Amino acid sequence: MSFLDVLSRISDEDIAKTLDVVTDDEILSTLSKAVLDIDDALILLSPQALPYLEDMAQLAHERTVQQFGYTIQLFTPMYISNYCDNGCVYCGYSHYSGIAREKLSLKDIELEAKAIAETGLDQVLVLTGESKSCSPPSYIKALPMKNP
Ligand code: SF4
Numbered sequence: 001m002s003f004l005d006v007l008s009r010i011s012d013e014d015i016a017k018t019l020d021v022v023t024d025d026e027i028l029s030t031l032s033k034a035v036l037d038i039d040d041a042l043i044l045l046s047p048q049a050l051p052y053l054e055d056m057a058q059l060a061h062e063r064t065v066q067q068f069g070y071t072i073q074l075f076t077p078m079y080i081s082n083y084c085d086n087g088c089v090y091c092g093y094s095h096y097s098g099i100a101r102e103k104l105s106l107k108d109i110e111l112e113a114k115a116i117a118e119t120g121l122d123q124v125l126v127l128t129g130e131s132k133s134c135s136p137p138s139y140i141k142a143l144p145m146k147n148p
Pocket residue numbers: 084085086087088091092093094095128129130
């Protein structure tokens with residue numbers, strides 16, 4: 001199931017209704033869960049959850065340390081395609097931004113990776129915009145990647 005499928009299940013009306021009736025008990029119960037789903041996220045985004053922001057921050061910190069420990073990893077982002085079908089308002093790659101679009105070939109990606117490696121950085125975060133037609137999973141799968 002895609003993110004869009006999950007999101008499509010929820011109407012704006014459902015969200016407004018859910019946000020209106022959230023109780024302290026529901027917030028506390030959600031904060032005690034090991035795994036949160038999209039309904040839990042709504043509960044924690046409700047105005048009633050505002051007094052629990054510090055609890056959420058503590059919990060987020062705890063989970064981050066559990067997952068990653070106290071480490072800092074440096075990496076450089078490498079966008080290999082800036083085509084995107086979405087319209088996130090904060091993003092310059094939004095479908096509606098009117099920018100020039102580019103999709104790197106495997107050869108271009110190799111040249112970029114070599115240029116990055118020459119700087120001493122050896123971890124790369126490969127990114128694309130979200131476009132089923134221009135950067136489908138098969139495009140990303142074709143990359144010769146090495147896990148750390
Ligand atoms: S690149 Fe990512 S953040 Fe930007 S518009 Fe597309 S989906 Fe949204």
